[in-house]
Amino acid sequence: MNCETFQNNLDGLGRPRYRGFQKWLMYSHRRRCAACQALWETDREVEALLRQLPVLDCPEAVTARLSLITETAPVDRRKMIWSTARGRQWAFVSGAVAAAALIVITVFEIAPQQKLPEPASYSAEELHQAREQALWALGTAGKRINRAEKTAVEQVFINQLPKTMRQSLKQSLSMIKGG
Amino acid sequence: MKKTEYQDVLRETRDKVYSYLYYLLKNREDAEDITQEVYIRLWNHWDRVEQPRVHAWLMRVAHNRAIDLIRQHRTANTREKLVSPIEHIENRLAAEGTPESVLEQNEKQRSLLRAMDQLPEKTKSILLMHYFQGMKYKEIGTSLNMTLSAVKVSVHRGKKLLRDAMLVQKTTVLQGAGDGNEL
Numbered sequence: 001m002n003c004e005t006f007q008n009n010l011d012g013l014g015r016p017r018y019r020g021f022q023k024w025l026m027y028s029h030r031r032r033c034a035a036c037q038a039l040w041e042t043d044r045e046v047e048a049l050l051r052q053l054p055v056l057d058c059p060e061a062v063t064a065r066l067s068l069i070t071e072t073a074p075v076d077r078r079k080m081i082w083s084t085a086r087g088r089q090w091a092f093v094s095g096a097v098a099a100a101a102l103i104v105i106t107v108f109e110i111a112p113q114q115k116l117p118e119p120a121s122y123s124a125e126e127l128h129q130a131r132e133q134a135l136w137a138l139g140t141a142g143k144r145i146n147r148a149e150k151t152a153v154e155q156v157f158i159n160q161l162p163k164t165m166r167q168s169l170k171q172s173l174s175m176i177k178g179g
Numbered sequence: 180m181k182k183t184e185y186q187d188v189l190r191e192t193r194d195k196v197y198s199y200l201y202y203l204l205k206n207r208e209d210a211e212d213i214t215q216e217v218y219i220r221l222w223n224h225w226d227r228v229e230q231p232r233v234h235a236w237l238m239r240v241a242h243n244r245a246i247d248l249i250r251q252h253r254t255a256n257t258r259e260k261l262v263s264p265i266e267h268i269e270n271r272l273a274a275e276g277t278p279e280s281v282l283e284q285n286e287k288q289r290s291l292l293r294a295m296d297q298l299p300e301k302t303k304s305i306l307l308m309h310y311f312q313g314m315k316y317k318e319i320g321t322s323l324n325m326t327l328s329a330v331k332v333s334v335h336r337g338k339k340l341l342r343d344a345m346l347v348q349k350t351t352v353l354q355g356a357g358d359g360n361e362l
Binding site for chain 1: 182185186189193194195196197198201202211214215218219222287288291306307310311313335338339341342345346349
């Protein structure tokens with residue numbers, strides 16, 4: 001037996017099938033190896049110390065409070081669900097799942113059964129009128145947008161410039177526009 | 180009937196559960212709070228807890244709550260401020276035998292507690308369950324939802340760390356004594 005096997009067997013990680021024989025092997029190994037002997041002694045010591053850790057008295061106040069709860073009425077499970085965070089979580093998740101199921105049923109089962117309205121049919125004259133109206137609305141909107149854009153540029157950019165610079169800029173612009 | 184049985188379980192197990200939590204959490208108030216929580220939960224779930232396994236059930240709940248609390252503290256960076264429980268249990272250490280043996284035993288207990296501070300919480304919890312609470316590997320496995328081999332490996336690792344720490348402490352003490360003699 002080498003030191004590594006000895007250390008593994010020390011904590012019962014070796015094969016339990018050969019427990020008796022291994023015990024003897026470990027005994028003979030530690031008689032030959034001082035390091036493993038020291039390890040074995042420390043191991044026994046650690047185990048003993050862990051077992052002998054003092055048992056502390058639970059404070060009387062805690063015991064008294066715990067004895068008091070036995071005087072309370074049996075817990076209502078339905079109320080308890082709402083009183084704990086996990087219970088509320090579960091209730092929320094269940095509600096969400098139920099709502100999702102309802103939506104799926106509505107979409108795939110009920111909705112296809114409802115008949116959609118027949119597509120409307122319009123005459124050529126009505127369509128022409130609608131086109132004219134749409135073009136007029138687009139034109140008006142376009143003009144207003146252009147005007148608003150021009151005003152914005154004037155307010156934000158041109159009006160901020162010094163007067164002389166503004167005048168020269170206007171002249172240059174009119175020259176450019178004039179060709 | 181339920182009340183009497185509950186009181187019996189409380190009387191038999193409260194000190195062990197409280198001590199386990201105290202060694203794990205290193206804080207008296209936290210240990211008290213969780214002990215209280217564990218037994219309130221036991222009362223609320225009394226009908227669903229199998230009576231022969233009540234101890235394992237208590238340990239599982241205590242362990243889970245303690246680990247949750249440690250994680251919360253770690254997130255809030257408050258865990259490091261806690262000290263090892265040596266100071267609090269000073270008067271509970273060995274008080275029998277010759278003064279020398281009492282001193283030696285107390286010093287060993289202190290070394291062990293100091294070494295235990297270095298262990299990961301889960302490993303410490305498993306070691307406490309096995310040696311301090313006297314639970315079998317199988318019971319610990321059932322309680323913590325771990326396989327038997329995982330429990331064994333945890334015990335092996337924990338003990339190895341403790342052994343190494345104790346050996347280092349022993350060597351330091353011996354070296355200190357050697358230096359003292361030379362002077």
